[in-house]
Amino acid sequence: xxxxxxxxxxxxxxxxxxxxxxxxxxxxxxxxxxxxxxxxxxxxxxxxxxxxxxxxxxxxxxxxxxxxxxxxxxxxxxxxxxxxxxxxxxxxxxxxxxxxxxxxxxxxxxxxx
Amino acid sequence: xxxxxxxxxxxxxxxxxxxxxxxxxxxxxxxxxxxxxxxxxxxxxxxxxxxxxxxxxxxxxxxxxxxxxxxxxxxxxxxxxxxxxxxxxxxxxxxxxxxxxxxxxxxxxxxxxx
Numbered sequence: 001x002x003x004x005x006x007x008x009x010x011x012x013x014x015x016x017x018x019x020x021x022x023x024x025x026x027x028x029x030x031x032x033x034x035x036x037x038x039x040x041x042x043x044x045x046x047x048x049x050x051x052x053x054x055x056x057x058x059x060x061x062x063x064x065x066x067x068x069x070x071x072x073x074x075x076x077x078x079x080x081x082x083x084x085x086x087x088x089x090x091x092x093x094x095x096x097x098x099x100x101x102x103x104x105x106x107x108x109x110x111x112x113x
Numbered sequence: 114x115x116x117x118x119x120x121x122x123x124x125x126x127x128x129x130x131x132x133x134x135x136x137x138x139x140x141x142x143x144x145x146x147x148x149x150x151x152x153x154x155x156x157x158x159x160x161x162x163x164x165x166x167x168x169x170x171x172x173x174x175x176x177x178x179x180x181x182x183x184x185x186x187x188x189x190x191x192x193x194x195x196x197x198x199x200x201x202x203x204x205x206x207x208x209x210x211x212x213x214x215x216x217x218x219x220x221x222x223x224x225x226x227x
Contacts, residue, residue: 101147
């Protein structure tokens, strides 16, 4: 099975712009979660989608949003970028039930200048 | 609210020595526990998971972890370190009522010296 695929791998944006990141989960996985990883804050949960519905949301401002499509692919959008949004954004997929573990993609490295 | 504490942000061992990475959790209900490893410029890879079936859990690459409810701990061990084990390790907890949401510890950077 193919793993979790995130595109693009690297992105450079200017403050004030918006950005969309994409994630293709493992086939058969209905849950997609997004995490932000920074040296200062570590791994922070953004949100989780399950069968196209947001099931969980972390403590991030409304500038961070996401969605999931009927094929389970997910996108994450950040509007009005700030310098502090520079981070590695990780997507993870799972079956979404019981003890099913998260399987992570290699992430999108976003740099905001 | 659940939380995870990893004692020691940096651990250094010699090749062939025992690896011990510490993880303590707080959770109001019996949780699911996970250890992940992250190599530079990559995502997180699952090492092992605890799901209450057995307190000693064996994972990939020779790692194992023991769940101790009385100590609320889930420490990761490997009898003999290899150079390729150098990476960052994350402990994570998930409660059954929180969907797939994981709460991660701060991470422990493992260095293996020749």
